[in-house]
Amino acid sequence: MNYRMTGPWLIGDTAADNSARHRRSADDGLTSDSSGQLEAFRALAAATTASTNVEVFKVNGFHAAGELLDGRRLRIRLAGGDHAAGVAEFEAAQKNYLSPRAAFEHLWAGGEEFVYFAVNAGGRGIPRFGDFCLVVQDPSERGRSVAVFPGDTAQRYSDISPINADLARDEAAAWDDRDALAVNHLGGQALTATAATWPELICSNDGYLETVVTPSPPLADVAEVRLPQDYLAELKKLHGRAVNREALNPTELAQAHAYRSIQRWRATHGTVTVGIP
């Protein structure tokens, strides 16, 4: 189906419309599992948060903006506020990713302002490209529209052109139904894995449930910043060296600023910084 003939939809409403179907399917799965494992897996999934992993320049950019920016708006900000230049840079950088990402976003009203998170079951999120894991406890707070999908939305619905709009619409789940979505899409793997590996099943470099949020959450909603324990220790040292007026190289200074940023979030919003072993 061509999405231009059917969209744009309201993502929060679409997810809510799917609620009964997702929950019924998950309930059926639990009924057929006499081991009780799926019920435990569902409980774990119901207690998850949303997280995004970012690099130092994004931490500092978010701090300056006072909110978690989507990719376009971050580029515009880095371009000194020049909207046209920022969007041009963003689109030029997208290359092969632009088409599937745009196709997904055009399905929904306000899709270009989506901010993407992973459903996080307690770990460091998806740290491959960014070691700062910013955790939002409940992305649906403050009336934000949220939908959770069983995978990377830019890839899952766009492998075949045109985008599979029906599948995207059918799979969208409300934040409160992420436990059902997890059971429906990961339940089989959960039954063959140990409970200790369930958090990684829900979120790791290898795969994750993607959470789409709009509008972007303010910094006040960042409940935790998770970092590798040793990296957190390094950041504290860099911060101390910066205060001590020692000569830091540019990457060290950038990291000291990022640490300063998250400390301001602590002081202003109560954000907790956690070192993960």
Added chain:
Amino acid sequence: VAENLGRFTLLAMPPSGEIFLATDAYGTTWLVHPPGAGGPDKISPAAVEATIQEAVARHGWDRVERSFASWSELDTARQRLVGEIYPLPPLEVSDFDEQDVREVLEVVRSWLVAGDSARGRPALHRLLREAPVVRRDDELFEEVTSLLLRLDEETNPPPFSTATLGNGSRSDEAMQRLQLPQAA
């Protein structure tokens, strides 16, 4: 991939440069995380271009693709690039709160324990001069000045005695000696 093929190639990095993709002298590509963050992660040859594309398109990294004769030269260039595209001012301490101060004191103490007793003096002087919270909080003031006293005791000769600062009193004489503005 790179135009100017050499032994070490900086492939891509974010503007802040703390993490980057690079190929070493053996042709192996690595995703290098900052110290303490683990890794580096080896990238299979077949996945190199896709990894660069993903980093650039989805995470806002810049494609660099410049080669150097040594890892050291690559690192120097990485720092120079970050300095050019992501310049930052020195860190301010004027908005520090109690916890910020205590974390810096912890770092200074770690230097002291490691035998580097002279190292933390600039930080302590900055906190006394530029962080109003230190002058507002008697307990914090005592902690900073006591640590300064310990550093003095470890260095020979101290530039001036801080003995009067270590007893918990914030005398006008001491404040003047350190050229500290009075707390608001």
